[in-house]
Amino acid sequence: MRTRLRCLGxxxxxxxxxxxxxxxxxxxxxxxxxxxxxxxxGVLLDSVPIADTVTGATGGTTxxxxxxxxxxxxxxxxTFFQPGPEEHANPLTSTADLTLFGLGVxxxxxxxxxxxxxxxxxxxxxxxxxxxxxxxxxxxxxRRYLTLQVGRQTVTSRLGFSTFDGGRVTVRAPSRGxxxxxxxxxxxxxxxxxxVTSAALNPLGDYRPPERTITAGAGAAWTTRLLDLHxxxxxxxxxxxxxxxxxxxxxxxxxxxxxxxxxxGGADYDLAEGWWGSAEATLAYTTPNGRINGSAGIRRxxxxxxxxxxxxxxxxxxxxxxxxSLTVSPTRRLQLHVDGEHYAYATANAESPLVTVxxxxxxxxxxxxxxxxxxxxxxxxxxxxxxPGASSRGFQGSVTYAAGDRxxxxxxxxxxxxxxEFRYDESSTQMFGxxxxxxxxSRLRVELDxxxxxxxxxxxxxxxxxxxxxxxxxxxxxxxxxGELAGLPPAVRRMPAGPEGDP
Amino acid sequence: xxxxxxxxxxxxxxxxxxxxxxxxxxFDHERHHxxxxxxxxxxxxxxxxxxxxxxxxxxxxxxxxGTIQPRVSWEPPGxxxxxxxxxxxxxxxxxxxxxxxxxxxxDCHERDGTTWMAVERVNFKNCLGCHGVKTEHLAAPDSAxxxxxxxxxxxKDLTREDVAAFPAPPSHHEHDWASLHGRAAxxxxxxxxxxxxxxxxxxxxxxxxxxxxxxxRPAIQAMPADPRSTAISVRISAPASHQDxxxxxxxxxxxxxxxxxxxxxxxxxxxLTCHAGTPRVAARIPARGPGxxxxxxxxxxxxxxxxxxxxxxxxxxxxxxxxxxxxxHVRADCLDCHRPGAxxxxxxxxxxxxxxxxxxxxxxxxxxxECHNTAGFCADCHKxxxxxxxxxxRPGYHDANGAFIVGHGQxxxxxxxxxxxxxxxxxxxxxxSALGGRRFDPHGPGFDAAQLLRKNPQMCTVCHGTAIPTP
Numbered sequence: 001m002r003t004r005l006r007c008l009g010x011x012x013x014x015x016x017x018x019x020x021x022x023x024x025x026x027x028x029x030x031x032x033x034x035x036x037x038x039x040x041x042g043v044l045l046d047s048v049p050i051a052d053t054v055t056g057a058t059g060g061t062t063x064x065x066x067x068x069x070x071x072x073x074x075x076x077x078x079t080f081f082q083p084g085p086e087e088h089a090n091p092l093t094s095t096a097d098l099t100l101f102g103l104g105v106x107x108x109x110x111x112x113x114x115x116x117x118x119x120x121x122x123x124x125x126x127x128x129x130x131x132x133x134x135x136x137x138x139x140x141x142x143r144r145y146l147t148l149q150v151g152r153q154t155v156t157s158r159l160g161f162s163t164f165d166g167g168r169v170t171v172r173a174p175s176r177g178x179x180x181x182x183x184x185x186x187x188x189x190x191x192x193x194x195x196v197t198s199a200a201l202n203p204l205g206d207y208r209p210p211e212r213t214i215t216a217g218a219g220a221a222w223t224t225r226l227l228d229l230h231x232x233x234x235x236x237x238x239x240x241x242x243x244x245x246x247x248x249x250x251x252x253x254x255x256x257x258x259x260x261x262x263x264x265g266g267a268d269y270d271l272a273e274g275w276w277g278s279a280e281a282t283l284a285y286t287t288p289n290g291r292i293n294g295s296a297g298i299r300r301x302x303x304x305x306x307x308x309x310x311x312x313x314x315x316x317x318x319x320x321x322x323x324x325s326l327t328v329s330p331t332r333r334l335q336l337h338v339d340g341e342h343y344a345y346a347t348a349n350a351e352s353p354l355v356t357v358x359x360x361x362x363x364x365x366x367x368x369x370x371x372x373x374x375x376x377x378x379x380x381x382x383x384x385x386x387x388p389g390a391s392s393r394g395f396q397g398s399v400t401y402a403a404g405d406r407x408x409x410x411x412x413x414x415x416x417x418x419x420x421e422f423r424y425d426e427s428s429t430q431m432f433g434x435x436x437x438x439x440x441x442s443r444l445r446v447e448l449d450x451x452x453x454x455x456x457x458x459x460x461x462x463x464x465x466x467x468x469x470x471x472x473x474x475x476x477x478x479x480x481x482x483g484e485l486a487g488l489p490p491a492v493r494r495m496p497a498g499p500e501g502d503p
Numbered sequence: 504x505x506x507x508x509x510x511x512x513x514x515x516x517x518x519x520x521x522x523x524x525x526x527x528x529x530f531d532h533e534r535h536h537x538x539x540x541x542x543x544x545x546x547x548x549x550x551x552x553x554x555x556x557x558x559x560x561x562x563x564x565x566x567x568x569g570t571i572q573p574r575v576s577w578e579p580p581g582x583x584x585x586x587x588x589x590x591x592x593x594x595x596x597x598x599x600x601x602x603x604x605x606x607x608x609x610d611c612h613e614r615d616g617t618t619w620m621a622v623e624r625v626n627f628k629n630c631l632g633c634h635g636v637k638t639e640h641l642a643a644p645d646s647a648x649x650x651x652x653x654x655x656x657x658x659k660d661l662t663r664e665d666v667a668a669f670p671a672p673p674s675h676h677e678h679d680w681a682s683l684h685g686r687a688a689x690x691x692x693x694x695x696x697x698x699x700x701x702x703x704x705x706x707x708x709x710x711x712x713x714x715x716x717x718x719x720r721p722a723i724q725a726m727p728a729d730p731r732s733t734a735i736s737v738r739i740s741a742p743a744s745h746q747d748x749x750x751x752x753x754x755x756x757x758x759x760x761x762x763x764x765x766x767x768x769x770x771x772x773x774x775l776t777c778h779a780g781t782p783r784v785a786a787r788i789p790a791r792g793p794g795x796x797x798x799x800x801x802x803x804x805x806x807x808x809x810x811x812x813x814x815x816x817x818x819x820x821x822x823x824x825x826x827x828x829x830x831x832h833v834r835a836d837c838l839d840c841h842r843p844g845a846x847x848x849x850x851x852x853x854x855x856x857x858x859x860x861x862x863x864x865x866x867x868x869x870x871x872x873e874c875h876n877t878a879g880f881c882a883d884c885h886k887x888x889x890x891x892x893x894x895x896x897r898p899g900y901h902d903a904n905g906a907f908i909v910g911h912g913q914x915x916x917x918x919x920x921x922x923x924x925x926x927x928x929x930x931x932x933x934x935x936s937a938l939g940g941r942r943f944d945p946h947g948p949g950f951d952a953a954q955l956l957r958k959n960p961q962m963c964t965v966c967h968g969t970a971i972p973t974p
Contacts, residue, residue, distance in 0.1 A: 059905025127879060160873045191876035201879040203886045204927035207965070243959040254825075274954035278870075286820055289752055290827065293820045301867050303920045307959040310928050310966065314935075315947030316919040327820070348916035349948050355910025357917065363868065389865035389918050406802075418862060 026102040029480040033094040035120065036473040042084035047077045091125035093117040095135070105141070112137040129200040135193050136163075146171055152193075155183055157219055157232035158250035158266055163188045164215040177223040187215035187236055196308070209238045209308050213245050229253040235271075238308060245306045247271040260286040270304065273312050277302050294326040301343075317346040338366040343387070361387020367396075375401055392418040394429075408437040412451075429455040447475040530577065536620035538566075542608045555579060556591060584665055586658035586703070588651055606633065641672040645700040646692055654702040656727035663734035669704045681739045688722045696725035706732035713739060715789060715798040716766045739768075755784065762787040770798035777801070777831045865921050872920070881924040892926045916947055928965075936966045 048063045050071055056062040061069045061078060069078035094116045101109040113135040117128035138151025147170040154163045166185015172178060189196040195212040202208060217234035230252050236245035252266025267279035282297030302318035305311040325339035344360040351357070367381025380397035394416035402408040416429040433451030440446075450472045539545060545558040557579035567575045597605035611629050612622040627640040636647045652658075655666065677683065688701050701722075706729030710717055717723045744750060744757075758765050758774075766788050774785035791797055821828050856863075864871055864881075875881060885891050901907040915922050935945040946952070953974035956963055963971045 055905075127883070160870070189876060189878070191872050191874060192879050194876075194879065200883075201876060203878060203883045204891060204925075205929075206878070206927050238959075238961075241961055243961050245959070247958065272954070272958040273949075274951035275949045282818075284820070286827070295818070301870075303867070303872075305919075307955070307962050309923075310931070310945075310962060311919055311923060313950065313955065313962065313966075314919060314931070314945045315916060315950045317916045317948060319917070325818075345917045347948065348913045350912025350916055352910035352912060354906035355904065355914065357913040359913075359917070385862050385868070387862070387865070388914065389921060390862035392862035403802075 026100070026482040027480075028097075028099045028482070029478075030097040031094060031478045031480075032096075032475070033092070033477075034473060034475040035092045036090065036471065038089045038091075038122075038469065038471050040087055040089075040469040042087040043081045044084035045079060046082050047079050049077050050075070053078050088122040089125050090120040090122045091117065091128055092120050093128065107142045108139070109142070110139050130194075133193050144172075144174060153183075155181075155217065155219075157217070157234070158230060158252045158268055159217075159232050159234050159248050160190060162190075162215055162217065162234060163193055166215070177221075179221040179223075180219070181221075182216075182218045184214070184216040187213045196306075207308065209240060209245070211238065211240045213237060214239050226256045227253065228255075232268075236306070243307070244272050245308055246304070248277065248304070250277075260288060272307055275302070276300075276318075277304055278318075291329045292327070294324070296322075296324045298322050317348050319343045319345045333371040335369045336366070337368070337381075338364075340364040345388070358388040361385070363387075375403055377402070390418065392416055406439050408435075410435050427455050427457040429453060443479040443481075445475075445477040447473075447477075449473045532620040532622050533618065536618065539620065582660075584658075584660035584662065586653045586655065586661060588649075588653055639673070641670060642674070643700075645690065645698045648703045649699045652703045654699070654727060655704055655706050655732060656702070656729040661731065663731050666704070666731050667734040667736075669735065672700075679743070682742060685720075685722070697722040702726055704732075704735065706730075708732045709735060709737075711794070711796040712737055713768055713798070714796045715768065715770045715791070716763065717796060718794050719763070719766075719789075758784070758788075768799050770795065773799050773801050864924075865918055867920065877920065877924060885925055892930050932966065937970075938966060938968050 046067075048069060052064055053061045053069050053071065054064055056066075056068065061071050063069050063078075063080055067080040067082055069080040071078035095113065096115075097111075097113045099109060099111050103109065114137070115133045115135055116131055117125070117133070118131050119125045119128060134152055136152050136154060138149045138153045141148045147168075149168040150166075152163065152165045153168060154161055155168065164183070164185035164187045166183065168181065168183035170179060170181040172180070186195070188194055189198075189201055192198075192201060194201050196208055197210065197212060213236045215234065215236050217232065219230065219232045221231075222229045231249070232251070233249045235247040237243070238245050248268055248270050250266060250268030252264070254262060254264040256262050262284050263281070264284070265279070265281035268277040269275075270277050278299070278301050280297060280299035282295050282299075284293070284295035286293035298320065300318050300320050303316050305316070321341050321343035323339070323341035325337070327335065327337045329335045340363060342360070342362045348359075363383075363385040365381060365383040367379065369377060369379045371377045377400050378397070379400070380395070382393075382395050384393035385391055386393075394414055396412070396414035398410050398412035400408060400410035412431075412433050412435065414429075414431040416431070417427075418429070419426040431451055431453050433449060435447070435449040437447045438445070450470070453469045453471070455468060545562060546556060560577055560579065563575055563577055566572045599605065609616075609622075610633070611625055613629075614621045614623045614626065630651070631638070631640060631643065631647070634647065634650055636643050638644070655661070674680065674687065675684075688698050689696075690698055692699065705726065707717070707723055707726040708728060708730050709732035710720075710723040710726060712733060714720060714723055747753075769788060771785045771788045771790040774788055775782060778784050789795060817828075862868075871877070871881070882891065901911070931945070932940065934941040934943045936942065952963075952972070956971065956974060960971065
């Protein structure tokens with residue numbers, strides 16, 4: 001542990017020194033470090049001879065003391081979970097973003113983003129294995145009509161985020177609003193920066209491709225004053241067998257019908273599965289004074305699974321949802337918001353009288369924010385959702401004191417009731433917390449949060465324990481940069497043409 | 504005692520004392536009025552136009568010797584700091600002019616003219632009266648100030664403390680003086696670019712306290728430079744126009760119409776505090792720099808409609824009015840959350856989301872997998888919490904419903920992503936495989952066997968082995 005911390009500190013020092021002496025005309029380093037202290041009730045896997053189990057009231061197998069047990073045919077014992085001792089975890093993650101520019105070639109820059117993660121004692125923490133992770137690291141050559149990128153990079157499109165180690169070329173005709181892009185390389189698994197072969201992404205022991213997938217994609221965009229249209233295509237191939245892991249295409253657009261009124265929508269098609277994936281269309285309107293804005297839309301959601309899994313063959317069905325939202329600011333100090341959505345699953349063709357499953361659900365929430373003074377604000381709201389699998393409802397509120405960007409202090413609280421379908425864990429939770437955010441200078445930001453969760457799990461068996469826990473977190477964001485950034489406000493530094501914008 | 508000398512002595516004692524830092528015990532002139540028939544009885548030297556204005560302390564001791572009168576301690580004040588043009592030494596040599604006698608001491612220093620030696624520092628009425636000024640001292644017209652006072656830049660002896668102690672003229676207390684003072688500064692004598700009255704107390708640096716547009720203002724450029732002028736602090740409230748409730752949404756039009764008016768108080772940095780994404784709107788406003796004021800320092804605060812849940816609710820507004828978002832935000836702001844691995848960051852989910860995420864995740868309120876890897880984030884955490892399958896589907900976890908195993912199909916097809924956050928493929932293959940188990944067919948609506956076979960036959964072999972049925 002100590003060694004890891006030393007390495008972490010040494011790495012950041014070297015990073016700063018390298019950036020300072022590396023000969024670059026400009027650099028920027030952002031180090032975002034967050035430490036948490038979490039405690040929660042542990043669980044203990046126990047076993048009981050099958051002969052000592054009994055049949056419970058709902059037909060399942062339980063221990064004689066009432067714990068629900070899982071029995072495997074042919075095995076002489078059953079397993080069950082019982083409340084274990086209180087667990088503690090203290091994860092520490094530190095992400096460093098480094099940008100070097102002014103390297104002697106106009107338009108050339110180097111960008112890296114890396115993360116170190118470790119646990120300062122206690123349990124291991126999800127996402128900290130391996131401890132060193134490269135989020136992005138690429139060289140970029142950007143001119144008005146052309147952009148080249150080589151290295152680990154992320155492409156954002158209708159199809160989500162795609163991270164790969166490879167190259168990307170983008171050509172554009174700015175006067176006509178056209179842009180074409182193509183990319184390819186060795187991919188990482190969606191939502192992570194690790195290849196699909198990584199053991200860290202296989203906690204359940206799934207079947208995985210033996211080699212890293214190869215990702216290739218293309219895109220086109222046409223942007224005018226009224227229309228913004230994007231087309232995307234991406235495929236992933238398992239090079240060990242040259243079979244597709246995924247192949248999808250999608251299109252999305254935004255039409256500014258008139259001032260404040262827009263129509264947006266998009267859809268993606270899974271070429272590998274041969275079916276439509278998710279789609280949506282939304283009509284949104286904002287009044288000229290910004291006091292009222294609302295939207296109404298329809299969307300369809302269908303999960304996407306890679307072809308190296310069998311899940312696609314299980315034919316997950318989509319749901320179709322109708323949603324709407326309205327935000328009104330009757331005065332400058334008061335804002336009211338309400339939104340809701342109703343959704344219904346397509347026919348699954350697997351209905352059974354033995355298990356009743358809802359096919360529709362809804363979500364609803366409202367909240368209000370009142371700015372008492374320039375520095376004080378109060379926020380409160382209610383959220384409820386009910387649907388297949390899980391439901392929840394609860395209030396939340398906060399009081400915040402904010403002195404511009406410099407200081408924010410507040411207290412927050414929430415209640416939650418969540419009856420869960422198909423499994424135990426109907427529970428009630430009360431949360432109370434405090435937070436303090438401080439930004440003494442544009443180069444330093446400190447955030448502290450502490451929350452106490454009091455959760456009562458109303459299980460009908462002896463495992464109906466309280467899951468009370470305390471979560472404390474501290475976050476420090478440091479910024480180092482070449483001299484030309486000194487004294488500039490954050491907004492200027494992040495201007496597109498500014499030193500922290502696109503070089 | 505000649506009148507000029509009396510004036511000289513009195514003015515020095517009164518006005519000069521007013522500008523000094525160390526205050527001496529004041530000589531009680533009235534109490535001694537029977538002793539001194541003339542001013543020059545004590546103030547001898549000024550009568551000659553040379554030497555100190557004050558008597559030798561030894562003169563006091565001639566009476567205050569401890570026997571006749573108690574001893575007193577008095578020392579003449581040191582060199583005095585003043586911005587007065589009046590010089591007692593020169594006054595001693597004044598001669599009648601146009602039949603008007605030079606002023607006597609009492610002309611400036613007598614209080615009411617009834618009692619001998621009832622004097623005060625300066626009887627401004629008398630001074631101003633002789634000079635034809637009919638107003639109060641500080642309300643004197645612009646042309647009158649320089650008669651008696653040097654401009655600040657020439658009053659070299661004054662310290663910052665002296666400058667800070669300057670009294671403010673009544674005009675400066677007028678409502679909206681911040682807007683009116685420019686006209687006053689330009690209303691000086693003909694040919695002058697700035698009123699002399701301004702320069703009496705102020706210098707260019709004082710103007711730079713506020714004026715971003717100082718280089719474009721001839722009156723400010725005409726002011727002499729003197730850093731001591733910043734000793735006078737000024738606090739200006741926003742103009743009345745800024746108090747309007749809709750000013751924030753309307754100020755763009757005003758800025759386009761008359762940017763010079765904005766640049767009086769605002770530098771480009773004021774605009775860019777919020778307009779980070781649209782710097783062009785500030786192109787006509789000068790940036791801070793040498794010779795310009797810093798200008799109004801604005802705080803970037805989220806507007807009132809950015810409530811605590813705005814992170815969840817901003818979609819509609821971002822769609823319909825992206826230009827509004829772009830007024831303050833740049834793409835990097837969006838990417839704080841809308842990027843892979845954002846799950847390790849902070850700020851998107853509201854406090855307490857961990858506790859309520861099952862409901863949101865089960866029906867995919869948002870697409871969790873865009874930010875979170877389902878295996879590395881969901882399954883890993885579920886495993887640590889004991890929320891994973893340890894084998895095929897059993898009733899133990901699912902409400903202890905013994906029939907769940909045979910009736911789970913609909914739930915699985917509706918929320919397969921949730922199932923796989925706890926279950927591995929082998930759990931399902933126990934029953935759903937053509938190679939063994941119960942050989943239940945998992946294929947449902949929309950399943951395109953031919954397509955899958957074309958794209959990845961390896962997946963088919965997991966359940967069918969080499970005997971893949973022909974679609």
